[in-house]
Amino acid sequence: MGKSKRLPANVKLDDVAAYAALQAVDNYRPNNAEFEMTRVADAYQMMIAKQTEEVQKQAAAEAAEDASEAAEHRFHEMVLGIKDQIRSQFGDNSDEYASLGLKKKDDYRSRRRGAAKKTANPI
Numbered sequence: 352m353g354k355s356k357r358l359p360a361n362v363k364l365d366d367v368a369a370y371a372a373l374q375a376v377d378n379y380r381p382n383n384a385e386f387e388m389t390r391v392a393d394a395y396q397m398m399i400a401k402q403t404e405e406v407q408k409q410a411a412a413e414a415a416e417d418a419s420e421a422a423e424h425r426f427h428e429m430v431l432g433i434k435d436q437i438r439s440q441f442g443d444n445s446d447e448y449a450s451l452g453l454k455k456k457d458d459y460r461s462r463r464r465g466a467a468k469k470t471a472n473p474i
Contacts (some may be wrong), residue, residue: 370395373391394460433451434451437451443455444456445458
């Protein structure tokens with residue numbers, strides 16, 4: 352009976368309201384046994400249990416995501432720290448520094464000043 356998309360919230364609220372109203376009907380005796388009050392109550396309890404399980408699992412997934420994000424940031428801070436340590440121990444022009452994916456200082460082009468342009472003095 353798996354449906355492909357969720358029921359809209361207003362439909363679910365209307366269903367719960369109809370179930371609550373049905374509980375007040377004393378002489379409810381359906382012709383189809385599938386819709387007896389005990390089966391409807393079981394379906395309602397199952398829905399509540401599955402919604403509760405879904406909310407709990409979503410909360411657990413969000414907590415796991417937060418923990419994973421914190422671990423990623425911690426690891427990133429560690430990598431930044433080791434880059435600083437390598438730079439201080441071996442220098443920023445070393446092979447060890449470059450092995451971490453960093454560019455050696457000598458690999459940057461130094462900016463050279465161009466000769467000053469001569470401008471004709473109008474005086």
